[in-house]
Amino acid sequence: MKNFAVHRIYAMLGKEFIQMRRDRTTLAMLIGIPLMQLFLFGYAINMVPRHLPSALIVTDSGPFSDSIVSALANSSYFDIGHTTYSRPAARRLLAQNRVAFVIEIPANFSHDVVRGAGPSILVEADATDPAASSYAVAALNGLATSALRDDLKGPLAARAPQAPAFNVIVHSLYNPEANTQYNVVPGLLGIILTMTMVMATSISLTRERERGTFENLLAMPTRPFEIMVGKITPNIFVGAFQAALILGVAKWIFHVPMLGSFGLLAIAATIFITALLGVGYTISTVATNQMQAMQMTFFFLMPSILLSGFAFPFRGMPFWAQWIGEALPITHFLRIVRGILLKGNGWIEIWPDIWPMVLFLFVAGTVAVTRFRQTLD
Amino acid sequence: MSGQPVAKPGRKPGGGMAIDVKGLTKRFGKKVAVNAVDIAVPEGQVWGFLGPNGSGKTTTIRMLCGLLHADAGEGTCLGYDLRKEADAIKRETGYMTQKFSFWEDLTIRENLEFVARVYGLSGVRRLVDETLEKLGLTARQNQLAGELSGGWKQRMALAACTLHGPKLLLLDEPTAGVDPKARRDFWDEIHKLADGGITVLVSTHYMDEAERCDKIVFISSGVIVARGTVAEIVKASGLITYTVEGEGARQLADRLRGQRGIEFVSFFGALLHVSGYDRALLESALAPYRSDGKLIITETVSSLEDVFIQLQQQAGA
Structure with missing residues (x-):
């Protein structure tokens, strides 16, 4: 028995395209959701937070305190909105989440600097979210050397910090300004496609089953492969459209650099989208109702967001989590997208991430076809 | 059987x-x-x-x-x-x-066209046209x-x-x-x-x-x-059925139900059907009501429905 016939695939495609066209709400969501998320997250997510509210405890009235305070403000990481004299009051502000930092300049600070006693400034940071405070904390280190540079002159020049024996020069490549959007917007391409593609196909067979039309479809001579092609193909077009939309917004609104080949990106995106549709289709062969399909979609979506390197640094995860991440197509797709857009990567650089996606696509497709039951048992 | x-x-x-x-x-x-x-x-x-x-x-x-x-x-x-x-x-x-x-x-036409294509029929358009014509749905084909x-x-x-x-x-x-x-x-x-x-x-x-x-x-x-x-099934069932009609038939149903020899009693419209396997027992159960002038009791050929109700009861469904 031949596994497929062109006329039946043609029939399935015709039916699916008409049904998709008629389901205006879903279609609108498939286009509306990505746009909304792109603008929402593209503008909202900032990995390098600045202007963090801070409190200052000043018990020193000397001239250097003012220099320290203005240096803090100039760093743009700290907004000193509270000045207090008591440590308990400052602690309360931290606990109440009204400030992220408490900076304490001790009594006799200026005096001790002049005396060469090497006084300390205490900075208390709200480290409940380490990522939020890390950049600001890093900026503090340079402060000690630079803040008093203008003050320690003439007779006080001896108090100025000595030049180190060697310098470390850091070049931040591909994204020198640490612009979060350059990282997040290409990442959103992967996240949005994962969400909409898996969701759209996960309900495809489930809906037929719920409406009772699946029985009819099975009673006809349609083969599993034909049904799958019919269900998946229209969504490849939707995915391609979404990808084009997101990339357009990335280029013209977020000004994300696009150094690499667009054709290469299109090939990678097509493999990625088809792999996702395979996952969605597998879900729909298992789920007995649309609610279940949604739940299973989220089961796949969560690790895709959290373990792929989208939300958190991939290399920061323990090895077992990295292995899970490596098994997800989005992990590889994110590397490819960021590589092509920001680094201008070519075929050779992306190949190590292309073949795992192809493998995933092959496995998902095989599982989907074998999971498909041609009977109602 | x-x-x-x-x-x-x-x-x-x-x-x-x-x-x-x-x-x-x-x-x-x-x-x-x-x-x-x-x-x-x-x-x-x-x-x-x-x-x-x-x-x-x-x-x-x-x-x-x-x-x-x-x-x-x-x-x-x-x-x-x-x-x-x-x-x-x-x-x-x-x-x-x-x-x-x-x-x-899908519209009526789209449904028919889909079926025709799945089965690989030739001349889909013409075939669907003819079918719609025969159904009298040509005017509503795009509904x-x-x-x-x-x-x-x-x-x-x-x-x-x-x-x-x-x-x-x-x-x-x-x-x-x-x-x-x-x-x-x-x-x-x-x-x-x-x-x-x-x-x-x-x-x-x-x-x-x-x-x-x-x-x-x-x-x-x-x-x-x-x-x-139908005839074979009715015959093979061996069921004997009497009909009772007239005023008071409704009350009679409750009294007859469960009596010896009566398998089941049921209404067919206004007509009461009383069925069983043993003619003598059925007759004796019905005998007291024969004298009632308002009731007409006659033997009839068991209908398919009588037989089915009986089959269903026997199967305990």
């Missing part, structure tokens, strides 16, 4: 069997939905499939058209092996589901199927599942919820198809429909409990 089907003269004598299965069994978990069912339907006949709700009619039909795997049993549909050649059976069988199962978000009334949905479904010219038609309660006129038209259509040589197995709850079938199979709790022509 003999299970041997006898080809009825008059109908096109195909000689072969459209359906010939033995020992068909289906279990869902521990529940045996269909238990060792044998059915042999000669080509070109219309067979009725009767039984209470949940008796296994739908399950049996689904096994016949390859939608469910039989746990046990074997046989052929249209000469194809039930287990190994499900695809071949599907190509030459039309199956109409109990619930309307065409795509409600969504979901907007049709129950009767029209039924007609469209029948047209769609006979579009590819099947040799075997399996209809699962096709006339449930359809008005009497539409029901009659539907049956005229079925007989027309049968005259053209199609074999039909149709499940139903309606006795008048059962009486239009060549033969009837009665299934209860997954087991076939009776089969044959």
Whole structure:
């Protein structure tokens, strides 16, 4: 028995395209959701937070305190909105989440600097979210050397910090300004496609089953492969459209650099989208109702967001989590997208991430076809 | 009761069997939905499939058209092996589901075109045009199927599942919820198809429909409990039925129920049917009311419905 016939695939495609066209709400969501998320997250997510509210405890009235305070403000990481004299009051502000930092300049600070006693400034940071405070904390280190540079002159020049024996020069490549959007917007391409593609196909067979039309479809001579092609193909077009939309917004609104080949990106995106549709289709062969399909979609979506390197640094995860991440197509797709857009990567650089996606696509497709039951048992 | 089907003269004598299965069994978990069912339907006949709700009619039909795997049993549909050649059976069988199962978000024309393409029929456009014309739906061809009334949905479904010219038609309660006129038209259509040589197995709850079938199979709790022509089934049941009519018949029903020799008492319109197996016992139970001038008690030929109620009671369903 031949596994497929062109006329039946043609029939399935015709039916699916008409049904998709008629389901205006879903279609609108498939286009509306990505746009909304792109603008929402593209503008909202900032990995390098600045202007963090801070409190200052000043018990020193000397001239250097003012220099320290203005240096803090100039760093743009700290907004000193509270000045207090008591440590308990400052602690309360931290606990109440009204400030992220408490900076304490001790009594006799200026005096001790002049005396060469090497006084300390205490900075208390709200480290409940380490990522939020890390950049600001890093900026503090340079402060000690630079803040008093203008003050320690003439007779006080001896108090100025000595030049180190060697310098470390850091070049931040591909994204020198640490612009979060350059990282997040290409990442959103992967996240949005994962969400909409898996969701759209996960309900495809489930809906037929719920409406009772699946029985009819099975009673006809349609083969599993034909049904799958019919269900998946229209969504490849939707995915391609979404990808084009997101990339357009990335280029013209977020000004994300696009150094690499667009054709290469299109090939990678097509493999990625088809792999996702395979996952969605597998879900729909298992789920007995649309609610279940949604739940299973989220089961796949969560690790895709959290373990792929989208939300958190991939290399920061323990090895077992990295292995899970490596098994997800989005992990590889994110590397490819960021590589092509920001680094201008070519075929050779992306190949190590292309073949795992192809493998995933092959496995998902095989599982989907074998999971498909041609009977109602 | 003999299970041997006898080809009825008059109908096109195909000689072969459209359906010939033995020992068909289906279990869902521990529940045996269909238990060792044998059915042999000669080509070109219309067979009725009767039984209470949940008796296994739908399950049996689904096994016949390859939608469910039989746990046990074997046989052929249209000469194809039930287990190994499900695809071949599907190509030459039309199956109409109990619930309307065409795509409600496709138009009538789109539904028919889809079916025609799936079966690889040639001249799809012309074929669909003709079918719409025959159905009288040409003017409404661009309406969504979901907007049709129950009767029209039924007609469209029948047209769609006979579009590819099947040799075997399996209809699962096709006339449930359809008005009497539409029901009659539907049956005229079925007989027309049968005259053209199609074999039909149709499940139903309606006795008048059962009486239009060549033969009837009665299934209860997954087991076939009776089969044959209407006359054969009634005769084989051995049931004796009296009718009581007149003022006070309604009160009489409660008094007769449970008396020795009375199997069951039921109303057919205003007419009370009292049935049992032993004439003497029935007579003695009815004797006290014979003198009542307002009541007319007469013996009648048991109807198919009497027999079915009795079969259903015996099976404990």
